[in-house]
Amino acid sequence: MTIVEQLAVGPLVLDGGLSTALEARGHDLSGLLWSARLLREAPDEIVAAHRGFVDAGAQVVITASYQASHAGYRAAGLTDVQCDADLDASVHLAREAAGDRALVAASVGPWGAHLADGSEYTGYPDVSRARLRDFHGRRLERLVAAEPDVVAVETIPEVLEAEVVVELLEELAPELPYWVSFSATEGARVTGGAPFAEAATVVGPSAVAVGVNCTAPQHVDALLESASASVPFVVYPNAGATYDARIKAWTADGTSTFPAATVQGWRDSGASLVGGCCGIDADGVRSIADAVSA
Known part of the structure; x- marks a missing residue:
């Protein structure tokens, strides 16, 4: 079934933090390309990390393409052709891991990710529309051509x-x-400063959800309560830790699992896609799956 057909039946469980799973397997992801580096250096590890989430109950796996952009690859001394190949591989490796048990979502990370300085958590209001189109255009072409089931912006x-x-x-x-x-952050705002209620209105007719990810879980209730969307919500928070862009690591303690009542509250507030982001491992996804189905 397509994701639209599956969502008509009930909520779907997303995976957790791919970088978290890869780091647990012994990989150093502190470089400019983060988990995308392993698309060419250790593709079997990408498959294994995805599969661990599927085994834990994830019904959608998100590809390792978050940090794969042509601008980012050039900064790392690689070529556009190499970036194209890795974008293709990200979808194919996720498909290999998912089999017929999960859908594949092609990750489209933000412009700020290629800077590798945490800009996705602060915003960049001076970056123009033309620059953003140039940054995203070719990578979207490649990801779409690889035929994912859904795109995760x-x-x-x-x-x-x-x-x-x-x-x-x-x-x-x-x-x-x-x-x-x-x-997003406290005050029901996205990290660039706009109200989440405003941000939630940007989706078009093919959208299956709008929401928040890599956001501290304690902010999610207020965010969902603040907005009225034309589609269901998607929610996949991080563990609630603090990201230090200097050392490219999460430095404060968070929680790798969410309480069942919290997950069920998100579901009851209109979230039809629920999972985890940085710091949420396979056990965390398993607990989410149990809570969503309860």
Whole structure:
């Protein structure tokens, strides 16, 4: 079934933090390309990490393409052709791991991710629409051509960036389902400063959800309560730790699992896609799956 058909039956469980799973397997992801580096250096490890989430109950796995952008690859001394190949591989490796047990969501990370300085958690209001279109255009073409089941536009701090990616998707693949999720913070605002209620209005007709990810779980209730969306919510918070961009690591203690009542509250507030982000491991996904189905 398509993701639209599956969502008509009930909520779906997303995976957890891919970087968390890869780090637990012994990989250093502190470089510019983060988990995307392993797409060419250790593809079997990408498959194993995805499969661990599927085994834990994830019904959707998100590809390792978050940090794979042409600008980012150039900064790392690689070529556009190598980036194209890794974007293709990200979908194919996720498909290999998912089999017929899970859908594949192609990750589209924000412009700020290629800077590798935590900009997705602070925003960048001076980046123009034209620059954002140039940044996202070719990578979206490659990801769409790889035929994912859905596109995950994620950790977006700026409403303008979300608008640009939605425009590009509607031009490139108007029938392809997608969701948009923002990095958000206290005060029911996305990290770029706009109210989440405003951000939640940017999605178009092919959207299956809008919401938040890589956001501290304690902020989610207020965010969902603040907004009225034309589609269900997607919620996949991080563990609630603090990210230090200097050392590219989460430095404060968080929680790798969410209480069942918390997950059920998100579901009851309209979240039809629920999972975890950084710091949420396979056990955390298993607990989410149990809570969603209860």
